[in-house]
Amino acid sequence: MTDYRRLRVALLGAGAVGSQVADLLLRHGDELADRAGAALDLVGIAVRDPDAPRDAELPRELLTTDAEELIVGADIVIELMGGIEPARSQILLALGSGADVVTANKALLATHGPEIFDAADQVGASVYYEAAAAGAIPIIRPLRDSLAGDRVQRIMGIVNGTTNYILDRMDREGSDFADVLADAQALGYAEADPTADIEGFDAAQKAAILASLAFHTAVPLGAVHREGITNVDAQMMDAARRAGYVIKLLAVCERLQVEVSDEAPTGEAISVRVYPALISREHPLASVHGANNAVFVQAEAAGNLMFYGAGAGGVQTASAVLGDVVSAARRHIAGGVGVGESTRANLPVLPVGRVTTRYQITLEVADEPGVLATVAGILAEGRVSIATALQTVITQANGESGTARIVIGTHRALEQDLSETVDRLAASGVVDRIVSVLRVEGD
Numbered sequence: 001m002t003d004y005r006r007l008r009v010a011l012l013g014a015g016a017v018g019s020q021v022a023d024l025l026l027r028h029g030d031e032l033a034d035r036a037g038a039a040l041d042l043v044g045i046a047v048r049d050p051d052a053p054r055d056a057e058l059p060r061e062l063l064t065t066d067a068e069e070l071i072v073g074a075d076i077v078i079e080l081m082g083g084i085e086p087a088r089s090q091i092l093l094a095l096g097s098g099a100d101v102v103t104a105n106k107a108l109l110a111t112h113g114p115e116i117f118d119a120a121d122q123v124g125a126s127v128y129y130e131a132a133a134a135g136a137i138p139i140i141r142p143l144r145d146s147l148a149g150d151r152v153q154r155i156m157g158i159v160n161g162t163t164n165y166i167l168d169r170m171d172r173e174g175s176d177f178a179d180v181l182a183d184a185q186a187l188g189y190a191e192a193d194p195t196a197d198i199e200g201f202d203a204a205q206k207a208a209i210l211a212s213l214a215f216h217t218a219v220p221l222g223a224v225h226r227e228g229i230t231n232v233d234a235q236m237m238d239a240a241r242r243a244g245y246v247i248k249l250l251a252v253c254e255r256l257q258v259e260v261s262d263e264a265p266t267g268e269a270i271s272v273r274v275y276p277a278l279i280s281r282e283h284p285l286a287s288v289h290g291a292n293n294a295v296f297v298q299a300e301a302a303g304n305l306m307f308y309g310a311g312a313g314g315v316q317t318a319s320a321v322l323g324d325v326v327s328a329a330r331r332h333i334a335g336g337v338g339v340g341e342s343t344r345a346n347l348p349v350l351p352v353g354r355v356t357t358r359y360q361i362t363l364e365v366a367d368e369p370g371v372l373a374t375v376a377g378i379l380a381e382g383r384v385s386i387a388t389a390l391q392t393v394i395t396q397a398n399g400e401s402g403t404a405r406i407v408i409g410t411h412r413a414l415e416q417d418l419s420e421t422v423d424r425l426a427a428s429g430v431v432d433r434i435v436s437v438l439r440v441e442g443d
């Protein structure tokens with residue numbers, strides 16, 4: 001083996017991802033050294049309980065509960081504990097001690113990213129986080145490096161595997177949300193407390209990270225509009241399928257043209273939002289099945305790009321982490337300042353009310369003269385233009401009717417206008433039930 005310079009690598013966490021990172025580092029050390037140009041010595045692994053069972057067999061002598069001791073003196077610190085503390089303090093300690101940091105911690109980066117990146121800048125170190133959005137899929141480097149010369153216009157991502165698994169099964173089998181969620185928990189896709197996934201928190205963290213990179217703007221998590229999938233039912237899925245759509249939980253990050261103002265001095269702004277949306281079955285994102293992730297990027301010069309693969313899983317995510325470790329080692333050997341985050345565009349993030357999209361509104365109404373005209377009038381008053389309308393009469397089991405279902409597809413409308421219009425429909429007296437209101441994305 002070549003006589004490489006030796007770098008000390010400290011690993012914080014040996015759970016689903018960390019245990020696989022340690023295993024691959026130990027088994028493929030020589031190969032990684034050739035690629036990195038440095039020998040990567042795993043000097044220790046910090047955990048809570050050194051005697052807990054691990055997904056991979058790890059040398060007991062590497063396990064410790066003293067993370068700080070490992071960090072001080074390390075050249076590269078890999079943080080795979082998750083959560084905010086002690087991950088935040090330990091990453092800051094690592095940077096302050098001259099180490100480069102590799103992390104997969106989207107929760108931390110989405111909430112404390114600027115603090116961590118500033119700390120890295122101050123000491124000329126780098127923070128690598130390829131695994132923090134969409135797991136094994138290379139998307140951070142493409143946005144940060146490959147597309148650095150282009151202008152990203154829009155990203156639409158399926159960035160949460162659990163919700164894609166649930167929605168995909170509902171779509172394919174006509175199953176109910178609660179039944180598929182229970183299966184997803186039994187199979188280990190969904191946590192015992194599935195809130196972070198099904199309410200869109202996990203996707204919102206990833207959206208904040210992707211939008212920050214794509215638009216060179218620090219996007220705070222609080223500026224990301226978030227809705228989960230708990231209101232999506234089998235009937236909505238069926239209606240979507242019949243209309244040529246599928247419902248996906250999408251992270252949409254978009255560059256928008258706005259009037260030049262103090263708020264938007266360049267006439268540009270961005271929108272970052274996570275919600276279940278209808279997407280044409282012809283769109284590439286519609287063919288993302290199971291727990292897979294995909295990120296569809298539209299850039300001014302490059303056109304449409306799609307990144308697809310495993311968004312989670314211990315060993316899959318370890319691949320992205322180890323790619324970062326090799327990059328960190330190369331930089332550590334080469335010296336010079338770190339990669340640094342580019343947030344100089346500093347574009348305003350618009351609230352969802354100021355965004356325009358197409359919508360599909362499904363209503364149940366009394367099947368009587370004048371009802372459709374009243375509904376159309378309310379939409380017109382609210383500046384919501386109808387693109388398509390389909391009415392079906394609902395026949396009861398006893399053969400009686402009297403109720404109709406109307407599915408209205410709109411042209412692009414302002415979210416705020418749409419939302420006020422839906423309120424007026426609900427209060428109009430002619431609408432028995434607003435069955436669903438869904439955005440249509442992907443045109």
Ligand code: NDP
Binds near residue numbers: 012014049052106317
């Ligand atoms: P796990 O919960 O499986 O593992 C966490 C590890 O950190 C455990 O080994 C735990 O120790 C250790 N740990 C937790 N708190 C402390 C502490 N205070 N001091 C020392 N050790 C501690 O997490 P994952 O491996 O699933 O996730 C790790 C990171 O990767 C997270 O940021 C996550 O968001 C991210 N990620 C995970 C993906 C996945 O598929 N799992 C996909 C993409 C990103 P012990 O084992 O002793 O309890």
Ligand code: HSE
Binds near residue numbers: 135
């Ligand atoms: N819980 C996430 C998902 C995996 O379901 O995609 C980690 O990002």
